Amino acid sequence: MAGADERPPPSLDRVGAFSDGVFAIAITLLILPLTDAQIRDGHVREDLLALQHEFFAMVLSFAVIGRFWLLHHEDLRAMTGAGRRMLVANLVFLFFVVLLPFPTALLGDGYSVTATIFYALAIAATSASSLLLWWTAERDGVLDERAAVRARSRYYGTVALIVAFLPSIPLTSVSPVGARLSWALII
Template identity: 40%
Template sequence: MARGAVVGGVERINALSDGVFAIALTLLALPLATADIDEDRVAQDLLGLAPQFVVFALSFAVVGRYWRVHHRVFARITRVDGTLVWLSLLFLFWVALLPFPTAVLGEHGDTAAAVVLYATTIILAGLSSTALWWYAAVGRARLRRGAESLTHEDTDPEEIRRGLARGLAVLAGFVPSLPLAFVDPGVAELSWLLVIPLGPLVDRWSRRPGRRGRRYFWP
């Protein structure tokens, strides 16, 4: 057993995480559920909700992806320590917060402030998710002398690299929208589509040998 680690904590974190994800996914639809629709102009009001629905769908996909990644990560983690618990709580904080910037973006998507708020929340969630996986699989052993990683002994280094690469792809897709938001919020929102091609590119980069910085960050 890894020194300072606790067996059995994984199930408790998973239970808490599932609850937070379920509540966050439900709250994403709250602006739509509470929208004011006039019975004399139902069609027009429904069309007016289109931007909010698009933002809801985007956030639902983002939260759903993070839920999938979170479960994939914890399927490889066998024990936890205090640092991993706090990293998990930090990640869940951003997930729980996401309904707020989603509602703001749905109402004020044409403003730089709304775009920056939304993108920043996604970026911080991605950073905390990546930090969690890195600490569990690599960081603990490198930061604490004599400590072992918190993952299964048979965890493939290639799997670790790919997991970290996926997190970096999300960050790379949303970071450019921060300065773009002050130029054109609409273009900034379109830049989020960069996540789609960046995923395979970063994943391919993670497989290449001899990467600079591998000694410190990659297994």
């Protein structure tokens, strides 16, 4: 699928519409582990209580994906068009968004250390790839002028977020609950 360089890139509106679709589906799929759960007829109350981890994981990931959606829209609005590198970076970013229901499902299975580490890494990777989107947009020359100032604070903000987030990974081996509470504070 090579040799496409002379063709114009998709418009920014389409990139936004496609990304919106992916975000909307990823955020809605979070409910599936709950709807798939077996609720036995005479035990509805206990079975609902047993779903508390799934429910917590769903709420957390809803907040996380919602936050990324807000950031993504702010990023697109700072751009004047779509560039080749930025389009690939956008797909990479959306890949991590689509992936998030998977660590969420893991997290919902209980307080396993590995699941918590995996979840923390998935969010760090999504954050990092949103930086990549910004960086490629700068290289493609599609950032508007006023965005340059914001670009700096965005860089530092996201790097600060990842730096603040990574310590939660060793923390999980001590206390998975503590790590998750620390996320609630950051987000």
